[in-house]
Amino acid sequence: MKLGETYVIDGIDRQLLDELQRDCKRSLKEIGAVVGLSAPSVLERVRKLESAGIIKGYHALLDARKVGLDISAFIGVSVSNPLLLSAFEAWVESIPHVLECHHVTGSHTLLLKVKTQNTEDLEQLISRVRSMEGVASTETMVVLSTHTERAEIALPPAEPASDPRRRKRPRRPPAPPENPAP
Numbered sequence: 001m002k003l004g005e006t007y008v009i010d011g012i013d014r015q016l017l018d019e020l021q022r023d024c025k026r027s028l029k030e031i032g033a034v035v036g037l038s039a040p041s042v043l044e045r046v047r048k049l050e051s052a053g054i055i056k057g058y059h060a061l062l063d064a065r066k067v068g069l070d071i072s073a074f075i076g077v078s079v080s081n082p083l084l085l086s087a088f089e090a091w092v093e094s095i096p097h098v099l100e101c102h103h104v105t106g107s108h109t110l111l112l113k114v115k116t117q118n119t120e121d122l123e124q125l126i127s128r129v130r131s132m133e134g135v136a137s138t139e140t141m142v143v144l145s146t147h148t149e150r151a152e153i154a155l156p157p158a159e160p161a162s163d164p165r166r167r168k169r170p171r172r173p174p175a176p177p178e179n180p181a182p
Contacts, residue, residue, distance in 0.1 A: 007052045011158050012037065016045055017054070021152040024058050061151055069115040071122050072143035076108030077135060084134030085109065091132060097125055108139065 009017070015035040019026070028039035028046075035042070049055045064072070079085050085103075092101045092112065100113040112129070116122045122142070130138055 007054055009049075009054070009158075013045060013049065014155050014158060016042065017049070017155060020046070020055070064115050068117050071116045071118060072146065073114050073116075073122055074141045074143070075112040075114060075126065075129060076139040076141075077110040077112060077129060078107070078137045079109040079134050080136040081134050088132055088134060095125070095128075097121070 012035055016031065016037075019031045019034055028042045032039050032042040037045070046055065064070075077088070079088060088110070089101060092098050092110075097114050097116050098112050099115060100111075102111045103109065104111045114122070114125060116125060119142075122140070126138060126140055129135060
């Protein structure tokens with residue numbers, strides 16, 4: 001699947017993806033009962049969704065604070081030369097405290113989401129970012145509290161079936177009764 005390419009999924013695939021996002025540790029039989037398929041059919045669809053790259057993996061969601069990562073922050077990074085962008089992005093991939101890296105519009109080139117143990121670790125990370133070749137400036141926003149943070153993706157609504165055999169045909173109005181000739 002190429003960048004920007006969309007895989008067509010049906011209503012059952014959507015239900016299946018919703019169920020897997022809610023709890024992917026449930027058995028295929030349990031998920032099948034919810035979506036109306038047998039366990040082997042669920043497995044077949046899951047494998048197709050994995051092959052298409054729609055399902056990228058299965059992960060445990062951790063509470064960052066309970067594992068000692070108390071500080072969340074967003075770091076806006078301005079890169080002075082576009083030719084240095086890919087080297088910076090490659091460097092970011094090697095830094096485990098950087099959870100996300102987004103190329104954005106606005107006053108920054110990139111927006112990083114980071115989690116660290118404390119402000120001292122955050123300060124060291126910011127210094128490392130600033131020392132990278134091509135970084136013109138940074139702006140850090142420390143998270144005071146988080147109201148909403150989702151890992152699940154809300155799927156767009158299903159499109160109408162494009163297969164003419166699957167479309168319901170509009171009902172024809174009943175023919176008017178024939179008037180007998182006088």
